[in-house]
Amino acid sequence: MKLPLQSEYCTKSFAYLTVKDRLPTILTKAVDTVHRHKKTFFEKYGQEGVEAEKRAIGLMSKLRNELQTDKAVIPLTDEFPDAAQWNTYIERQQAALGPEEFPSWFKSSWLFMECYMYRRIHESILLNPPICDFDVFSEAKIQSFFSSQDAILIVCTYLQELQRKIENFEESQLKDEFMLLMQVALWGNRCDLSISGGQDNSQKNNPLASLESLKSFILVDDSERVWNLLVNNWKNKTSQTTPIRVDIVLDNSGFELVTDLVLAYFLLSTQLADEIHFHGKSMPWFVSDTTRRDLDWTLKNLQASNHASLSMCGNMWEQNLHKGVWVYHDHLFWTLPHEFSDMSQDAPDLYSELHKSNLIFFKGDLNYRKLTGDRKWSHTISFDTALQGFHPAPLCSLRTLKADIQVGLKPEQAEQLTLSDPQWLVSGNYAIIQFSDPNPK
Ligand SMILES: O=P(O)(O)OC[C@H]1O[C@](O)(CO)[C@@H](O)[C@@H]1O
Ligand SMILES: [Mn+2]
Numbered sequence: 001m002k003l004p005l006q007s008e009y010c011t012k013s014f015a016y017l018t019v020k021d022r023l024p025t026i027l028t029k030a031v032d033t034v035h036r037h038k039k040t041f042f043e044k045y046g047q048e049g050v051e052a053e054k055r056a057i058g059l060m061s062k063l064r065n066e067l068q069t070d071k072a073v074i075p076l077t078d079e080f081p082d083a084a085q086w087n088t089y090i091e092r093q094q095a096a097l098g099p100e101e102f103p104s105w106f107k108s109s110w111l112f113m114e115c116y117m118y119r120r121i122h123e124s125i126l127l128n129p130p131i132c133d134f135d136v137f138s139e140a141k142i143q144s145f146f147s148s149q150d151a152i153l154i155v156c157t158y159l160q161e162l163q164r165k166i167e168n169f170e171e172s173q174l175k176d177e178f179m180l181l182m183q184v185a186l187w188g189n190r191c192d193l194s195i196s197g198g199q200d201n202s203q204k205n206n207p208l209a210s211l212e213s214l215k216s217f218i219l220v221d222d223s224e225r226v227w228n229l230l231v232n233n234w235k236n237k238t239s240q241t242t243p244i245r246v247d248i249v250l251d252n253s254g255f256e257l258v259t260d261l262v263l264a265y266f267l268l269s270t271q272l273a274d275e276i277h278f279h280g281k282s283m284p285w286f287v288s289d290t291t292r293r294d295l296d297w298t299l300k301n302l303q304a305s306n307h308a309s310l311s312m313c314g315n316m317w318e319q320n321l322h323k324g325v326w327v328y329h330d331h332l333f334w335t336l337p338h339e340f341s342d343m344s345q346d347a348p349d350l351y352s353e354l355h356k357s358n359l360i361f362f363k364g365d366l367n368y369r370k371l372t373g374d375r376k377w378s379h380t381i382s383f384d385t386a387l388q389g390f391h392p393a394p395l396c397s398l399r400t401l402k403a404d405i406q407v408g409l410k411p412e413q414a415e416q417l418t419l420s421d422p423q424w425l426v427s428g429n430y431a432i433i434q435f436s437d438p439n440p441k
Contacts, residue, residue, distance in 0.1 A: 003388070004375040006109035007405065014404050014426045015110035019067070023117050025197040026287060027064045030121055030136040031057050037134070045130045052128040059124035063117070072102040073116060078126045080283075082332040085346070086119060089337060111374040114286075115337035122283045135284045140193050141253045141294055145301070147202035148191065148255035154206055155184060156302070157309040159262045166270060171231065174270055178230070179223055181263045182433065183211050186218075186398040188259035189364045190428045192252045193288035203255040214431075219401075219417075220383075220408050222435035226359070226396050229437065230272045233358055243274035247357040247393075249334070250280050251364030253294035260363060261298075261317055268325060275325050277357065282330040286366055292328060329353070339373035341388035354392035362395060365402040368432075371395075377407045379414035383436050391438035400431045408434055 009016040034056050041049030065071075073090055076083045093103040093112065105113050126132050135141075145152070162177060169177070184207050191203050233244050246267055248260055260278075267273040280290045299321075302314025320326035333347035344351040354360055362371060372386040383397075386407040404425045406414070417424040424430050 003373070004377055006111060006374050007369075007376060007403070008109055009106055016106070018110065019105055019113060022194070022197045023114065024064055024068060026194070027060060027067070027117070027121070029140075029198040031060050031064075033136050033139055034060070034125075034131075034134070037131075041131055048130055052131045056124050056128045056131060056134075059127065060121060063120050063124065067105045067117065070104050070106045072104050073108065073113075076119065076123055078123045080122070080126055082119075082336065085332070085336060086116075109374065111339075111369055112337045115335070118283075118285050119335065135291070135293065137193070137198075137284045137287045138293075140198055141288055142297070144191065144193060144200060144202045144254040144288065145298065147200055147204070148258075151203035151205070151207050151255055152258050153307055153310060154208060155259060155262050156307075156313045158208060159265060160309040160312055162266070163269060169270075174272070175227055175231070177266065178227060178270075178272070180208075180211065181259075181266050182223060182226070182398065183214070183218075184208065185256075185259040185263045185361075185363070186431050186433060187211070187214060187400065188256035189251060189398065189400045189431070191255045191288075192286070192364065192402070194286040194366075198287055207255075207259070217430050218433060219406070219413070219430050220432040220434045222396065223433045225435045225437070226433065229359060229394055229435075230267075234272050237271075244272070245275050245277060245357050246273040247277045247279065247354060247360040249360065249362045249367055250278055250290045251367065252288040253290040253298065254288060256288075256363070257290050257294070257298055258302075258313075260361075261313070263361075264326065265313070265316065265320070268320065273358075275327065276320075277327045277329060277353075279334060280328060280330050281335055282332055283335055285335055289366075292330060295328060338370070339388070340370045340390045341373060343390065343392075351392055357393040360393050360395040362397045363399070365399055368397050368399040369403050369405060371397060372405055372407055374403070374405060377405065379406055379409040380411055381407050383408040383434050387436060391436070394435070394437040396436075397432060397434045399434075400428045401425050402428050406432070408432075 007015050034053055038050060038053050041053050075087045075090055090103065093108060097103065121136060125134050125136065187207065191201050193201055237244065248264060250257065250260060264276040268276060280292055280295060284291065299314050299318050302310045303318060305311045305314065321328065331347065331350045333343060333350050338346055371390065373388060377386050406425060
């Protein structure tokens, strides 16, 4: 089959507006943040810290200029372990264009250029010891966590109360609670700081109260299939069977991360899963994506809270990591520009790790773009087709729509949506729970 092209630019496209407006804004904010930390760098590292700050700002300003003037993509020069893979990817893009042309910000694919910008920000910091472990987005992530405090308190209190009742639950009650917590984790994905150009985008409303009214905004809802898979694994469990493993490919830190941890805790405490594996980013990414440091910060912050339910969640979650029933992984593949159908070839170790899973949740919009290759598929093509052979295990995308791609819709569904709300693909107001099982039983 001839694959559709990846999303690129026409002056009205969401991709174009992202690269023209949103990315430079994010870069400017990153520069500001580094600059505001000048004093901290001086206190920590002396004059050397101040020199590093200046050089990092210089590199990021140069990057912004390259972007705004549509310069050619240049190879990475740092020694981070993914640099060679990045450079090979850039060479491949160049080779595909031929000698007359070169990959550049407004000519290459949106996915490639957006990932490249975050990797170049990382390079600007990496090349400048002693500030080379500075996370330019950390402040925004922390602020977003605090702005969502009320919502975080509501979901953590809900989990705490659920724990008291759960032992006596019938299967149908377990199902209801699972469906509810999966929807909370789904809508948690609205809180990303990339779509908002780094502006506060935290959860302000009660996340439980709005679920009923949000149901009609879920365009594809495969939650029954997800539940059936989980409950069948659970029923077929014997002392001989291998532990049931659920993986969550994380997206944003802050409120969304808390909702993922709540869902993970529920799955474990009901024994619908015996172990949960989380996958985070190895570098600051798309402003709000979760790194190991963000996870640790979140747990510590919850543990230190005066609210009993927050500290209880922080403590229980920390213990789960300690006991090894929760496992955190990061892999550099998640921060490459590759679509996931490349994984079996370009990151076979990660593919075989995911293959051990009974169910993988992919959180968020960027993961959906990579699952479907960010290609201009017709809206009615099946999710299985758009995955292009990426089937490590049964998988489920929990995503609010923030990019102009969506597959697996019913005939006419997209046309009707366009009539009623022209922004349906990119506003974050619609969502999907989309499931694919390579070997349905
Ligand atoms: O955090 P998410 O859900 O992956 O969203 C990332 C955002 O970044 C984008 O890639 C655009 O900047 C969109 O696709 C989406 O708005
Ligand atoms: Mn994100």
